[in-house]
Amino acid sequence: MRTEGRDFLQxxxxxxxxxxxxxxxxxxxxLTGHELHGNVLVCILVLSFTSFVQLYSPAVEAFVARHPLTVILDILLALGTVAVVGVESPLVLATFSTALVVGLIFDRRVAVAGAVVLVAGYGLVLATDPHTTSGFMTTLGVPTLYVALVAVGGVVRQAHERDTVAHQLLAETKRAAAAADERARLAREMHDSLGKTLHGVALAAQTLPSWVDSDPDAAREHARLLADGAHRAAAEARGLLTRMRADQPDRPLAQVLAELCATWQGECGTPCHFRADRAVDLSTAARYEVLAVVAEALENVRRHARASTVGVVLAALPDGRVQVEVRDDGVGFSPSPDGAGPRGHYGLVGMRERAQSVGAELTVASAPGEGTSVVIEVDPEKEVEGVA
Structure with missing residues (x-):
């Protein structure tokens, strides 16, 4: 039985x-004012004790949830109570909960059988008790309530099952939509980065034979550029595959970021500490771009910062925005007025474009010798879908 079902039964x-x-x-x-005989007291104690034990002992409660057939013992206890105290005793009220549980826990056929046993057992006690006075409640009311409570339990059980199925279908639909979104995003990434790089490599390869014949020195330069392009294409392909493996939309964002930091630390040897102030998450599009920004920031740290430690923090701001910060204690740099990185480095430009594609804000703070802080903030209410 699934965990959700066990929790429901509990x-x-x-x-x-x-x-x-x-x-x-x-x-x-x-029963106030009536003499309580020993058998009545025993029934009260047994019913109260079994109820308290199951209610305040998680182990017993979990056992009952895992083994619904133990409710049969409860049926026998209810009928035994009726047989001991008589059908006119107020303690018969305590047996109604048994009928409700039978309908809630068992499927229709077993629940019907349980109702038949309850009604038949009650009828047997009624028929064999010579002191019982006939009345509507004793002859028809109690058996009718048994059947009605079993039916109510069955309706609630079916409603719960339909709700569970609906949640499963919704989850499957979300996973399918996330997968389709990831495919579209991957296609865009391949077109914008890997596709352009491969196209440049192909053009250089086409012109290389003519340069070999006419200008060997230029041919060598083209061959070097061709090799650089191939290496760049391979690196971009690895980056795409890494992000595909890292971002699984059904996993919490904090877990994905923690694994990203651990993987980066294992590859670079520089300590990377992750902290999540609160459990927060984002849409598939925003998650993808945020993870790409974090990966690019960590790659910049690896290439340029010469840092001794790196920190990544995921936090929920008081105004509802989600913030991710990557901070290092490296050499830092002097950002240009337009927000770009050092001359010849275009990583910050790409990070800003990614942030803008989902309506996020990117802030970069750095100074020579003081490290670098890259902060991306996403407002889920103002978030826009990236263009595929």
Whole structure:
């Protein structure tokens, strides 16, 4: 049985036990002024003790949830109570919770069988008790309530099952939509980066033979550029594959970021500490771009910062925005007025474009000798979908 089903059964059993304890309390009020015989006291103690044990012992409650057939013992206990105290005793109220649990836990056929056993057992006690006075409640009311409560339990159970199926279908739909979004995003990435690089490599390869014949020195330069392009294409392909493996939309963003930091630390040897102030998440599009920005920031640290430690923090701001910061204690740099990075480095430009594509804000703070801080903030309410 799935965990959700077990949790549901545990809640049902707990609610039924609370109802039973309430019914026992009502029965005690009804018995005020009457002499309590030993058999009645025994029934009260047994019903109360079993209810308290199941209610306040998680192990017993979990056992009942895992083994629903133990409810048969509860049916026998209910009928035994009716047989001992008589059908006119207020303690009969405490047996109604058993009928409710039967309908909630068992499927229709077993629940019907349980209702038949309850009604037949009650009818047998009624027929064999010579002191019982005939009345509507004793002859028809109690058996009808048994059947009605089993039916109510069955309706609630079916509603829960339909709700569970609906949640599963919704989750599957979300996973399918996320997968389609990832495919579209991958196609865009391949077109914008890897495709252009490969196209340049192909053009250089086409012109290389003519340069070999006419200008060997230029041919060597073209060959070097061709090799650089191939290496760049391979690096871009590895980056795409890494982000595909890292961002699984059904996993929490904090878990994905923690694994990204651990992987980077293992590859570079520089300590990378991750902290999540609160459990937050983003849409698939925003997650993808945020992870790409974090990966690019860490790559810049590896290439240029000469840092001794790096910190990545995921936080939820008071105004509802989600913030991710990558901070290092490296050599730092002097950002240009337009927000670009050092001359010849275009990583910050790409990070800003990624942030803008989902309506996020990117802030870079750095100074020579003071390290660098890259902060991306996403407002889920103002977030826009990246263009595929």
């Amino acid at each position: 809640r049902v059993v707990a609610a039924a036990l609370l109802v039973r304890l309430g019914a026992i309390a009502v029965a005690l009020v009804g």
